[in-house]
Amino acid sequence: MTLIRLPVPEEFSFDLSLQFLRRSPKELLHRLEHDKVLKLMQVEGKLILFTVMSGKGSLNIDILQGDLNPTGREIVRSYVREWFDLETDLRPFYKLARKDTLLRDLVRKYRGYRIIGQLDLFESLIWAVLGQQINLSFAYSLKQRFVEQFGQTIEHENQKHYLFPSAAKVSTLAPEQLLLLQFSRQKALYTIGIAQAFVEGRISKDKLSGMTLQEAKEELIRIKGIGNWTANYALMKTFRYPDAFPLEDAGLHNAIKNLMGLNSKPDVNRIKKIFKPYKGWEAYATLYLWKSLEDFISSSKK
DNA sequence: CGCCAGGTTAGAG
DNA sequence: CTCTAACATGGC
Structure with missing residues (x-):
């Protein structure tokens, strides 16, 4: 039994992190x-099953299955640190938000909420494509079938654990195999095309690492199926650019509409204006606005 | 003929 | 450069 301790910053909420991870019962990747x-996860070619739980001022990682050498342990440690967004100092963002009526209450209510990462670029892009233009619940259904059908699994204490399907595997699929899972033809073609782009080395996380936001975005948008929204989503969740955010996101528009009591969704210029004070922190402003959607749903149901 | 969903593309104007 | 139809189906 291997235990790894990871110190956490003051402004970190494990509960809110778990709440996010609990978002859909159809999620198979954790x-x-x-x-x-x-x-x-896969570490140096080996499958490693681990748990993360809260400790005193720390996160504790426990390896349940798989052998790790010191290098492997370090890979898992930094993976979890990045996954839970422990590196970011949120204080400057909170300072900005306290001056803003739109976010003031939200950052107080959800203090310590951070961006749960999606560190695998392939997974991140495919997930964004699945979520295009459909409701989240259906997107999760598509993802569930996709992972069940094409992802690697192990069994531990009578429960299955899944890896996201590899680009190598997905690149060999025929569109019809995805249509059976209720992908649209468009989503099926995008999915396979993105997998082929990875296999052929036209795109990779390494290749984009170190680029500026703008450069990386342009690289991503070259790939069919990846538009501005998807590129920004990946840059936010996979590369953690704090200033990447999907300006055209429907959820974001609804959040602003609700919070400001508008009759219709805000136009692009209004959104740009709202985000102006958050230069360099747009991803976090977006995160908290998305979070506000839960409040609105639960209050409108009452 | 119900409308909108965590959009993108190709093609027209 | 901006605008629009087509895409496919679930959720409310």
């Missing part, structure tokens, strides 16, 4: 148990 999360 499993939630009481107050901890189990995740399967």
Whole structure:
């Protein structure tokens, strides 16, 4: 049994992180148990199953299955640190938000909420494509079938744990195999095309790392199926650019509409104006605006 | 003939 | 450069 401790910043909420990870019961890429999360990942070619739970001023990682040498342990440690966004100092953002009526209450209510990463670029792009133009619930259904059908699995204590399907595997699929899962033809072609772009080395996380936001965005948008929204989403969740955010996102528009009591969705110029004070922190402003959607749904149901 | 969803593309104007 | 139809189906 291997235990790794990871110190956490003051402005960090493990509960809010778990809440996010609990968002859909159809999620197969991690499993939630009481107050901890189990995740399967590939480390130096080996499958490693670990848990993350909260400790005193730390996150504690426990390796449940798989052998790790010191290098491997370090890979898992930095993976979790990045996954839970422990590197970011949120204080400058909170300082800005306290001056803004739109976000003031939200950052107080959800203090310590951070961007849960999607560190695998391939996964991030495919997930964004699946979510294009459909409701989240259906997007999760598509993802569930996709992962069940094409992802690698292991069994641990009678439960299955899944890896996201590899680009190599997906690149060999015929569109019809995805149509069976209720992908639209368009989504099926995008999915396979993106996988082929990875296999052929036209795109990779390494290749984009170190680029400026603008450069990386342009690289991503070259790939069919990836537009501005998807590129920004990936740059936000995978590369953690704090200033990347999907300006045209429908959820974001609804959040602003609700919070400001507008009759219709805000236009692009209004959104740009709203984000102006958050230069360099747009991703976090977006995160908290998305979070506000839950409040609105639950209050409108009452 | 119900409208909108965490959009993107190709093609027209 | 901007605008629009087509895409496919679930959720409310």
